[in-house]
Amino acid sequence: MEGGLGSLGIEPSILLAQVINFVILFGLLYFVAYKPLMRMLDNRSKKIKESMEHTEYIKEQAELAERETAKRIQEATKEGQKIIMRAEQAGEEARQKAREEASVEAERLIGKAQIEIQRERDAAVADLQSQFANLTVLAAGKVIDQTLDKEGHKKLIEKTLEESSGIK
């Protein structure tokens, strides 16, 4: 056994030394490489997971805010429309009122004018009557002055009428 394996170079002491070398390397690497590396990888994956979750949260928040804003805008639009409608209504009312007032005023003026006219006419009629009476009196006086025959009567009336039309 010694001859065969020995010529290959198998030597228990060196073998042992190499095993020890490996164990030493393993121990050292465990502390300087694997442990920190695993910690780092775990940390990183944790961090990535966290930030993903955070992103999700932020996205949710943004969506919520967006929905809120949309709702607000809708509400504001509705409100604005209401205000416009109200203003239109108010304007319409004001116009209506103005129109009514105007018509009332017009009626009042018309009424006043009619009364005026009426009065003028009454005055004119009264004037005419008084003049007519005067004429009649005049004519009567003339008739009384003369002996009246049929012919003379007729002439007198025509004459009077002629005179009154001349007055008028």
Added chain:
Amino acid sequence: MPEEPKNKKGCLGCSIPVLIGLIGTFLILILVSFAAGPLGTNLLGDIGLPDWLSIPQPHPELPAEVVFHIFGFPITNSIIAAWVTITFLVVFSYAVTRRMKIIPGRLQAAFEFLLDWLYNLCTSVAGEENGRKFFPIVATIFLFVGFNAWLGLLPGFGSILVHTAEGEVHLLRPANTDINMPLALALVSFVFVEFTGIRRIGIGYMKKFVNTIEFRRGLKQVFKGNIKSGLLGIFAGGINIFTGFLEFFTELIRIVSLTFRLFGNMTAGEILLLVVAFLIPWLFSIPFYGLELLIGFIQALIFAGLTLIFVTVAVIPHEEGAH
């Protein structure tokens, strides 16, 4: 040298004249070294090239040479090389992990890339939980084998001579080319696999090798008088015992195959480089160095991967054969 004003016509990052010059230099070097090497001298005869151009004929030796003793304990050049590898790995790892950052720099990213790749290999083969436990040992095997092979390609390995009591010996020799190193790794791998199996499955792990339940049951049947079923049981039990023996033998053979696969490949690579450098001293061995880089990587991956697979198989609880 005439440079093109706009370096667009060039090839391989050089302008055409530079490229031609480089190729010419290459060819001259190759031709001179070919003429100086043993191939050239045989074909062309000695054409009076100076002596220092040729390289002495290599005499590869399988056992590693002892450089010195510590308390009577022989320290071979391969052990020194292993120390170099260990120092390199530990110092490098320490330099990288001393100040690790969540967002890695270049060095840290490269380091993490390698180890992360190994880690993913472990978890993909052995599962998340087991892979995490096996990762340190598998990664250590990979790093040790791989960097032993790669550092062995550096200048200085196999060329620095030191004087000892036993004459001139090389100071450094790639550790994988000394059979003690692959054997040590194979033993570590074997112990790791068996130990993990026993610890995980308990004493039942041993039933894989010594499965006598069926046999004993058959024997009992024979004593009770059920000769026919008893004999059948004994027969089946015999097969179980035999497969257990085969199983045991397989595990032992693994040590041998792991050892000699690594040892053979690495030694062959080393001898190949020596021979190529001997035949044509200059430049010609560069492609072979590339080849050896690849082989070092593959051997490291095979050794670590096989260990990983063996240990994964060992922790799978096997079904009780007897009923």
